[in-house]
Amino acid sequence: MYAVTGATGHLGRLVIAALLRTVQAAEIAALVRDPEKASDLVARGIEVREADYSRPETLGPVLSGVDKLLLISSNAVGRRVPQHKAVIDAAKGAGVKLIAYTSLLHADTSLLGLAEEHRQTEGLLKASGVPYVLLRNGWYTENYTASIPAALQYGAVLGSAGNGRIASAGRGDYGDAAAAVLTAGEDQDGRTYELAGDEAYTLAEFAAELSHQTGKSILFQNLAETEYKAVLLNAGLPEPIAAMLAQSDVAASKGALFDQSHQLSKLIGRRTTSLRETIRAALRG
Template sequence: MIGITGATGQLGQLTIKNLLNKIPADTIVSLVRSPEKAKQLNPGIEARAFNYDTPETLEHGLHGITTLFLISGSEVGSRLPQHTNVINAAKKVGVSHIVYTSLLRADTSKLALAEEHKATEQLIKESGIPYVILRNGWYSENYLQGVQAVIDSGVLAGAAGYGRIDTATRNDYAEAAAVVLNHVSQHVGNVYELAGDASFTLQGYADAISAATGKGIAYQPMSPDEYQHFLTDVAGLPAGLAGVLANSEQYAKEGDLSGSSNTLHELIGRATPSITDLIKQAI
């Protein structure tokens, strides 16, 4: 039985979609804050109450689960205590395997996001539960969701300089997760560094939007502080999210969002789509 945390989220839903191409629905359990919402999204899949912040729900939710797909929490700054609760519960009930979504090169990355992932990886290893770590790179959607705003303004702002970025879509990462979950014993002990096949710079991204739309798009490099203010004051993002994105682009300039292997390609058996193709789809 495979339990998927955060199963109503975007990555969780895509993972379930890919798993259903491989295994029966009755071998999957959604572990979620709102079982009612999960049942509406996936009527044929059992849904159980599972809240990272309420340890009393966790052991019951994990009963009978052999493989746990621990999708990292979305609340930056709260992830480590939340993950600790889940790992402790998994150990108590005898979960056989944990598959965890981490961050590209979490053990060496300078991104602020890396610390909680690095600490979670260590907790999993210390738990004694056989594990697989999926170190996901940057999502293509982190850029694609802002395509229309860039087209409207004619300007792409960013703090990544001319550093190369290797992205893949959520579905690419979800497909890799489904491959691992379906035959988890074949992957135990592996730490997979996952990133897209084709890298791009923000200048290249601006040029690709220009080519797809016929409209000139200017790339405007900014300092991390300038970019953070741009995200809050112009784009209207919450301060916390803006800080995370600005920090990430700061180190993307130094190559921290660039992959160096074709592991994702090998796991899913195909190339990941280029940013140019994804832009065309988005518009």
């Protein structure tokens, strides 16, 4: 039995879709906070189990009978460590045989502010005694294509990444990788995968590709961290998220989102989705 936490999120749904290519629906449990959002999964024959990271009492029973668990990191930045600990403790109590955790690219050395909670979670996994595998995901290209409407409106891609090269990949690539690890025949215990796209680009190159596909002149405007944070706040983002994104861009300028090991494409057996393809898909809507 395979279980996926956060199964109604963007990544969770993609992992389940990838699992269904090789695994029967009856062998998959979707762990979700709100079962009403998972009716489509139920329709596909997948067992939906209510589980909430912040309610530890819900976790033990829903992990009963689970062999391999994908722990998709919580989106509650600042509260992730206790939430993840609750899942790890429950998995240990339920006898789960493998936990795959979606960590962060080069989490052990990363300059990204986001890395600390991932480092702590990795430490919890190591101390738990439960077999585990780390999926250190790089940036999703969709993190940047989400800003395309604003870029088209104002004629500029804004950020603080300077000339830093970003080896991102499509969210679906990471979903395929998680499914590949969960279903692998080889023992995965103790492995660490540094997952990033085959293609790296600067935000200036991102803007150039967007210009090429739309026929509009889109420039990259590099901002100081405080300026970029202010832009994000003005766009309506909560302060912690705006601060996190601005700091992440600055870290990207120093190489925090770059990797050329090609472990992701090796794991999924194909090249990762190109920047061109992801921009094209975003423009199609």
